[in-house]
Amino acid sequence: xxxxxxxxxxxxxxxxxxxxxxxxxxxxxxxxxxxxxxxxxxxxxxxxxxxxxxxxxxxxxxxxxxxxxxxxxxxxxxxxxxxxxxxxxxxxxxxxxxxxxxxxxxxxxxxxxxxxxxxxxxxxxxxxxxxxxxxxxxxxxxxxxxxxxxxxxxxxxxxxxxxxxxxxxxxxxxxxxxxxxxxxxxxxxxxxxxxxxxxxxxxxxxxxxxxxxxxxxx
Numbered sequence: 001x002x003x004x005x006x007x008x009x010x011x012x013x014x015x016x017x018x019x020x021x022x023x024x025x026x027x028x029x030x031x032x033x034x035x036x037x038x039x040x041x042x043x044x045x046x047x048x049x050x051x052x053x054x055x056x057x058x059x060x061x062x063x064x065x066x067x068x069x070x071x072x073x074x075x076x077x078x079x080x081x082x083x084x085x086x087x088x089x090x091x092x093x094x095x096x097x098x099x100x101x102x103x104x105x106x107x108x109x110x111x112x113x114x115x116x117x118x119x120x121x122x123x124x125x126x127x128x129x130x131x132x133x134x135x136x137x138x139x140x141x142x143x144x145x146x147x148x149x150x151x152x153x154x155x156x157x158x159x160x161x162x163x164x165x166x167x168x169x170x171x172x173x174x175x176x177x178x179x180x181x182x183x184x185x186x187x188x189x190x191x192x193x194x195x196x197x198x199x200x201x202x203x204x205x206x207x208x209x210x211x212x213x214x215x216x217x218x
Contacts, residue, residue: 042082
């Protein structure tokens with residue numbers, strides 16, 4: 001079994017988990033007729049992000065690796081804001097801190113299957129790399145924005161702008177994925193793009209109802 005076959009398997013499992021968290025969030029939001037984000041959303045995101053870090057390492061893809069390392073830290077912070085991080089097993093929390101660091105250290109040291117030197121020497125066309133980087137930066141900024149927004153509110157929440165940024169970033173990453181013919185990114189972002197668009201619709205409806213309700217009480 002080659003490292004690329006292993007990478008594909010890990011990537012598909014990760015995207016399956018990413019999709020499951022979106023389905024969970026989508027179903028709960030549809031039932032409530034407003035956007036809800038359950039704690040399990042962040043827990044699944046954390047596990048999925050770690051798998052995508054491994055996938056990015058095996059694929060020698062700096063775009064995926066860089067974005068997932070930062071996203072991983074933001075997922076942990078959201079669990080802390082929700083006061084759920086301390087409720088998790090101490091072993092899980094220790095592993096959540098240690099495993100990514102160990103994996104990145106192994107990547108830097110290098111071996112026959114993956115290494116930082118091989119990634120730096122990869123021949124991804126500059127234009128394609130730039131497109132993927134822009135898409136991932138936009139996609140990542142949604143969580144940076146969400147993080148700052150949540151810190152100011154004192155609670156973990158996902159505003160309308162988060163979903164708009166998600167939609168734009170997902171479309172760009174989808175283009176990058178098709179150009180690189182990356183099945184993992186294609187599968188993950190096709191479904192995600194639809195859900196992000198749906199959440200934008202739900203939030204706009206909720207805002208209109210709130211606005212009309214405020215007007216009627218005046």
